[in-house]
Amino acid sequence: MLGEYRIEGRRAAEISASVERGIGAGQLTPGQLLPPLRELALQLGVNPNTVAAAYRTLRDRGVIETAGRRGSRVRARPSSTARGSIRVEAPEGVREVSDGNPDPALLPPLHDALAAAARRHAERPGRYGDAAVLPELARLARAGLDEDGVPGGPVAVTSGSLDAIERVLAAHLRPGDAVAVEDPGWGALLDLVPALGLRPVPMAIDDDGPLPGELERALRAGARAVVVTDRAQNPTGAVVGAARARELRTVLAAHPHVLLIEDDHGHRIVDEPLHPLAGVTESWALVRSTAKAYGPDLRIAVLTGDTVTVDRVTGRQRLGPGWVSRLLQQAVVELWTAGAVDTPAVARAYGERRDALVRALAERGVEAYGRSGMNVWVPVAEETGAVARLLHAGWAVAPGARFRMAAAPGVRLTVSSMTREDIESVADAVADAAGAAPARSYG
DSSP, X not given: OOTTOOXXXXXXXXXXXXXXXXXXXXXXXXXXBOOOHHHHHHHHTSOHHHHHHHHHHHHHXXXXXXXXXXXXXXXXXXXXXXXXXXXXXXXXXXXXXXXXXXXXXXXXXXXXHHHXXXXXXXXXXXXXXXXXXXXXXXXXXXXXXXXXXXXXXXXXXXXXXXXXXXXXXXXXXXXXXXXXXXXXXXXXXXXXXXXXXXXXEEEEEETTEEOHHHHHHHHHTTEEEEEEEOSSOTTTOOOOOHHHHHHHHHHHHTOTTSEEEEXXXXXTTOOSOOOOOTTSSSEEEEEEESHHHHOTTSOOEEEEEOHHHHHHHHHHHHHTTOSOOHHHHHHHHHHHHHTOSOHHHHHHHHHHHHXXXXXXXXXXXXXXXXXXXXXXXXXXXXXXXXXXXXXXXXEEOEEGGXXXXXXOOEEEEEOTTOOHHHHHHHHHHHHHHHOOOOOSOOO
C-alpha cells in the first residue's frame, strides 16, 4: 500500500508528522491510500485512538481526505504542496508572462511617500499602545468605501489580502467547514482553504463572476462561507456587474448566516465600477489591497465588515503581530492624498494590452477571456502540452492547474510586460499551442 515508506511514531503528533515528511519527500504520493486505523495501530504498537487522532489532524490540515469505508488517502493536492510550485521556469531567451506581477512602469515611486512617513515618525515615534490603524488611513479608506456603496463598518489593516481572508475565515469557521471558491480562481486562496483545515467547494464562473446557480448549489451543499472577487478576477479578469450582483445578492439573502468575503484587489488599477454584494448576510468582509496599484512590497490591505467580524479579526491580531507597520500605513496615506496612481490611465494601459491580445487570439480562432486587470485566460485542449509548446516558442505561461479545481484546462498570460510588438507573436504561439477547446463558461 505504501511501498517502502514506513510511517513511524508513538504519539499522534509523531505519526502525523511522519506522514507529512513522507509527502514532502515524495515517498507518499497524491491519491495514495493510507493504512486502515487498526492496521497501522497494530504495526506501531499503539492504541487505534492515537492513529485516529493523527489522521484527524492530517485531515484538518488538508493533507489527507477520508471517504468512509474507502479509507484515507493523501489529498490529490495536499496543502503542503503550494500551487505556486506548479510553474514553468523561464530559461534564458524565454519571455516570462506567467508571474501575475504589475508593470513596474505603472507603479508610482515610493521614496517621497516613505520619506514623508519617516518624517512623521521622527516628529512622533510610534509606541506600544498606539491605535492599530492610523485615523487618517481609516478616514480615507472609509470615504472610498462609502463612495463605492460598501455598507458601513469599522476599518482594520492587514498584511495583504490573503492575510485578511485567512483572519476572517479563522474568525468564523472551524476545521471541516466548507468554503465556496471561484473555479478557476486565485491559487493562493485555493491553497489557503485546505491549509486551514477547511473544505473548498468550487463555483464555476463566467465574465460576470460566479454563476448564481453555482453559488446556490454550493450553499445548499453546506458551504458556510463564500469568497468572491469583485473585479480583475485572477486568473480570468471577470468583473461582477450590476445585474450579476443583484442575482448573487438574491441567492445570498436566502442564506443570511453564511460568511461573505469580497476581494477587491483590483482597486485603483481597474475602472470598472464596484458592485458590492455585502449587506444581505449577517457576517461579511470586504478587502482592498495596495499590492497591484503600488507594488507587492507595500504589504497593506484595508479590511471592513460587520462589527463582530472586524472585532474578532483585530482582537486576534493583537495577540499576534499586534498591528501592521504604521510607517507603511502613513506611506499609503501619503500616496492616496497625493493621487500617486492615475487609475484611468493605469486601467487603460492594461486594458489596451489585454484587449489587443484577446482580439488577436480571436482572429486566430482562439477563445480567450480578460475583461479587467492584467491577466488573460485561454482555455486549451491539453494543458501540459500547450505549456510545453509555448515554452519551446519562447513564452513561459502559467499552467492552469495553479488556478483550477474542477474547471477545464487553460493557461494564464500576464500582459504587464507585453508591448504592442509582442501581441502578434504571442498570439501566433498560443494559437499553435492551444488546440481545440470548447468555448463556454470557465467551469
